[in-house]
Amino acid sequence: MTEPLWVWAITIVAIVGLLAFDFFFHVRKAHTPDLREAAVWSAIYVGIALAFGVLVWVFGGAQMGAEYFGGYITEKALSVDNLFVFLIIMSSFAVPREDQQKVLLFGIVFALIARSAFIFAGKAMIETFSWTFYIFGLILIVTAGRLLKPEGEGESEGADNFIIRLAKKYLRTTDHYDGDKLFTEVDGKRVLTPMLLVMIAIGGTDILFALDSIPAIYGLTTDVYIVFTATAFSLMGLRQLYFLIDGLLDRLVYLSYGLAFILGFIGVKLILHALHENNLAFINGGQPVDVYEIEIGLSLTVIIGILAVTVIASLVSPTGKLKTAVNNIQRIAYGYVHTEYHGVEDEREANYQRMLEAEAQLTRFDADKVKEHMEESGVTWLVDKAHRMHADATRS
Numbered sequence: 001m002t003e004p005l006w007v008w009a010i011t012i013v014a015i016v017g018l019l020a021f022d023f024f025f026h027v028r029k030a031h032t033p034d035l036r037e038a039a040v041w042s043a044i045y046v047g048i049a050l051a052f053g054v055l056v057w058v059f060g061g062a063q064m065g066a067e068y069f070g071g072y073i074t075e076k077a078l079s080v081d082n083l084f085v086f087l088i089i090m091s092s093f094a095v096p097r098e099d100q101q102k103v104l105l106f107g108i109v110f111a112l113i114a115r116s117a118f119i120f121a122g123k124a125m126i127e128t129f130s131w132t133f134y135i136f137g138l139i140l141i142v143t144a145g146r147l148l149k150p151e152g153e154g155e156s157e158g159a160d161n162f163i164i165r166l167a168k169k170y171l172r173t174t175d176h177y178d179g180d181k182l183f184t185e186v187d188g189k190r191v192l193t194p195m196l197l198v199m200i201a202i203g204g205t206d207i208l209f210a211l212d213s214i215p216a217i218y219g220l221t222t223d224v225y226i227v228f229t230a231t232a233f234s235l236m237g238l239r240q241l242y243f244l245i246d247g248l249l250d251r252l253v254y255l256s257y258g259l260a261f262i263l264g265f266i267g268v269k270l271i272l273h274a275l276h277e278n279n280l281a282f283i284n285g286g287q288p289v290d291v292y293e294i295e296i297g298l299s300l301t302v303i304i305g306i307l308a309v310t311v312i313a314s315l316v317s318p319t320g321k322l323k324t325a326v327n328n329i330q331r332i333a334y335g336y337v338h339t340e341y342h343g344v345e346d347e348r349e350a351n352y353q354r355m356l357e358a359e360a361q362l363t364r365f366d367a368d369k370v371k372e373h374m375e376e377s378g379v380t381w382l383v384d385k386a387h388r389m390h391a392d393a394t395r396s
Contacts, residue, residue, distance in 0.1 A: 045237025
């Protein structure tokens with residue numbers, strides 16, 4: 001690490017201070033942030049990240065500054081994409097709106113800890129094994145292909161993911177919330193509430209996200225300080241951003257495609273760099289390969305350009321609007337299927353009525369295209385299951 005220890009100390013203290021401020025002044029008392037609060041604090045955290053980037057540019061030089069901004073923008077885009085999964089998880093567990101802030105802040109803290117471990121492990125691998133960049137490049141290319149693959153039935157992350165199944169099997173849990181408490185008493189016995197299960201689910205998915213995000217940012221810079229700060233600042237303010245854009249999340253239907261191209265681009269960049277620095281005996285006789293290396297300036301331009309096109313296309317495309325409607329009904333139906341966390345029958349019925357209203361919205365679109373999109377994403381299977389469950393509940 002080229003940065004002095006005192007720089008690291010100040011940076012870590014500042015980040016911990018921001019997280020503590022978030023908890024004591026916003027999250028400790030359960031409430032639902034209004035649009036103004038979410039917008040103001042989202043802008044503040046983005047402003048802090050940009051101001052830090054300017055300082056890096058001024059004191060570290062243009063190369064270092066460009067690496068920070070490239071890493072920050074990439075990690076921020078990946079973090080926004082992660083919010084889709086958080087939305088499904090909290091919908092599956094029917095987390096009360098006013099308690100969602102606590103879950104999100106836990107997710108941010110856990111992600112920062114998990115990704116810090118991956119960051120230093122990745123740096124150790126880079127310095128120890130010459131083939132690390134090949135591995136990172138292949139991981140990103142495979143991830144890009146996975147993002148381009150339509151999600152089929154049963155593939156959604158939610159209340160049935162592997163980590164939650166283990167938690168339910170080996171831990172004593174209840175299906176009912178007790179405010180935002182992690183533990184409660186049932187029949188005189190201390191048990192876990194669904195709130196803790198939600199945090200376990202989000203923490204588990206954070207680990208999986210780190211497997212993609214850390215190789216991606218190491219494709220832009222190998223400076224561990226830049227990797228750490230870009231990752232940390234991309235996570236800061238994510239809680240406020242969730243409440244600001246959760247109504248727009250479904251509109252960003254092409255974001256996964258944009259991220260796929262970005263991760264694929266960085267994956268190719270990593271492999272080209274690995275070839276340029278090659279010393280593996282079975283490649284070119286252990287000699288470096290004379291290939292073109294993608295500079296950070298071009299990388300930053302490509303990342304910004306792809307994200308801009310992705311967002312604009314999502315907002316104006318008629319197909320995007322159809323996918324928005326399909327994504328909406330998918331999330332509602334998923335929440336209904338996992339009714340064990342909805343408590344009373346009235347809540348379950350209200351959720352079912354919302355699903356019917358979402359289905360009615362689909363009549364605005366071409367029926368054949370609706371059928372195609374719903375079958376491609378597995379929503380038809382999910383909605384049919386919800387209808388069967390409601391019919392069974394009505395008969396009983």
